[in-house]
Amino acid sequence: MTNKVLLGSVSAAIFAVAAAGIGLADIRTGASLVINGEIPIVTETEPPEFLQDVFPEIYSGWVFRTDETRAMEEDDFDNPGMLYVEQGIEAFNTVMGTEGNSCASCHDAPESLANVRPTYPQWDEAHGEVQTVEMQIIECQTERMGAEPYGYDSQQMRNMASLIASVGRGQPVNVAIDGPAAETWEAGREIYYTQFGQLEMSCADCHERNYGNLIRADHLSQGQINGFPTYRLKNANVNSVHNRFRGCIRDTRGETFAVGSPEFIALELYVASRGNGLSVEGPSVRN
Amino acid sequence: MAENVTPRVRVPRDATVGEVVSVRTLISHQMESGQRRGSDGELIPRSIINRFTCEFNGTSVVDVTIEPSVSTNPYFQFDATVNESGTFAFTWYDDDGSVYTDSAEITVA
Numbered sequence: 001m002t003n004k005v006l007l008g009s010v011s012a013a014i015f016a017v018a019a020a021g022i023g024l025a026d027i028r029t030g031a032s033l034v035i036n037g038e039i040p041i042v043t044e045t046e047p048p049e050f051l052q053d054v055f056p057e058i059y060s061g062w063v064f065r066t067d068e069t070r071a072m073e074e075d076d077f078d079n080p081g082m083l084y085v086e087q088g089i090e091a092f093n094t095v096m097g098t099e100g101n102s103c104a105s106c107h108d109a110p111e112s113l114a115n116v117r118p119t120y121p122q123w124d125e126a127h128g129e130v131q132t133v134e135m136q137i138i139e140c141q142t143e144r145m146g147a148e149p150y151g152y153d154s155q156q157m158r159n160m161a162s163l164i165a166s167v168g169r170g171q172p173v174n175v176a177i178d179g180p181a182a183e184t185w186e187a188g189r190e191i192y193y194t195q196f197g198q199l200e201m202s203c204a205d206c207h208e209r210n211y212g213n214l215i216r217a218d219h220l221s222q223g224q225i226n227g228f229p230t231y232r233l234k235n236a237n238v239n240s241v242h243n244r245f246r247g248c249i250r251d252t253r254g255e256t257f258a259v260g261s262p263e264f265i266a267l268e269l270y271v272a273s274r275g276n277g278l279s280v281e282g283p284s285v286r287n
Numbered sequence: 288m289a290e291n292v293t294p295r296v297r298v299p300r301d302a303t304v305g306e307v308v309s310v311r312t313l314i315s316h317q318m319e320s321g322q323r324r325g326s327d328g329e330l331i332p333r334s335i336i337n338r339f340t341c342e343f344n345g346t347s348v349v350d351v352t353i354e355p356s357v358s359t360n361p362y363f364q365f366d367a368t369v370n371e372s373g374t375f376a377f378t379w380y381d382d383d384g385s386v387y388t389d390s391a392e393i394t395v396a
Contacts, residue, residue, distance in 0.1 A: 077297050080360055083315050087291065236359045 026219075027212045033062055033281075036076055039170040041279040048276040050177075054208060055222070060278050061230075061286055064212075064221040069233070072285040081162060081231030081283025084238045088163030091156060097147025103140070103160075110167045117168035117280045121269040123181045130184040130269055133161050134240070134260065152260035158238045162229045165282030172279060173226050175272045188270025191263055197254025203271075206248075223248075224275040225268070227284030238283050241268050289334050289381055292316050296377055298391035302369050306395075310341065310348075313362045314379050314387065320355040336361055338380040344373035369395050 033041040043060040051058070062070060076082045092103040092110055107113055116133060124131040124139075131139070137160055138149040150157040177185040192203045206215060207223030214220070229238040242259040245267060249256040257263040297311040314336060321333025335355055341348040348367050367375075372395045379387040 077295065077311060077313065078362075080362075083360060086293070 045277045061221040084159045084162045085166045088159040097145035099146045114167045117165045118171040162283045168280040177273045184266045188266035191267045197252030199252045201252040226275045226278040227281035294389040311364045342376045
């Protein structure tokens with residue numbers, strides 16, 4: 001918020017390009033995604049109540065991708081993100097830290113965590129804060145395993161987060177935005193509608209008012225995060241939500257918040273709630 | 288030494304005589320091209336899978352020479368006509384001399 005440099009003419013030019021794009025009609029809805037022939041995924045549905053006046057429908061980022069990219073997600077064999085899930089499974093069953101525990105010591109199988117991805121970020125009573133999946137992993141490592149915690153955006157963390165998402169696939173995103181989480185949610189909402197960077201762009205400028213349009217060569221989605229961690233073809237790796245946030249703010253020519261910062265945690269809660277009702281899809285495949 | 292190298296194959300379990308089946312293979316591998324420089328400014332040594340072969344009951348199906356421009360985790364998909372039951376045998380050759388193998392049975396009736 002310290003970077004509201006005024007460059008009105010530049011941002012006006014950007015929107016002129018977007019407006020000349022291919023328009024909302026290019027969102028190819030109606031296709032259905034079923035993973036491995038057995039996990040139906042909701043990729044378009046009714047918006048949550050607080051977005052009723054904003055979107056007629058909410059769409060997973062899958063809807064905005066090409067047929068080839070869509071197809072990669074339909075089969076785990078074709079989804080390169082599953083390679084990182086496999087590494088996550090290995091780490092899940094490996095003892096780490098001074099207590100002699102692995103993740104499996106408490107959680108048995110990864111499938112027992114199927115309800116985690118759909119409901120995070122969520123309020124943690126003991127710590128008095130909203131926690132992301134990554135924070136929960138760090139909490140387990142430091143408080144119960146006596147282990148050196150993974151870096152918030154490290155490869156190991158993204159592998160583990162991919163595993164936890166993969167076992168929740170098909171379940172509807174359902175993060176709580178009321179009660180003790182309400183304050184954080186409001187802070188996230190504030191960030192979502194704040195213009196950042198020299199280009200003075202907010203999340204809403206692209207993902208609420210211009211989804212379906214092209215911004216240069218990029219087909220703008222609604223910015224839903226139900227598919228995270230996301231395998232991106234551009235860097236051939238799984239990517240975290242916070243890293244994606246950082247990339248977006250960087251593209252506005254702004255100074256970004258740090259991965260794992262309170263600002264991004266609040267933003268993650270708010271953006272996740274905008275996808276309440278879509279299915280967990282991670283690791284999804286995007287370009 | 289390449290790390291986390293695991294071959295995977297997907298072949299239909301059954302087919303009819305003369306059917307064209309789709310064979311899918313994937314090997315996790317870093318595929319370091321040998322043209323990038325590390326943070327110390329030195330070239331990172333090339334480490335790639337340089338050859339991939341598939342045989343069916345001893346007959347060559349495909350034999351691929353792979354060059355450094357092929358990206359991480361090489362994925363090959365091809366069609367094969369099967370006239371009899373048998374075994375697809377897959378082999379990947381690593382720059383470091385390692386050879387990785389996998390196989391898949393198919394019943395043709």
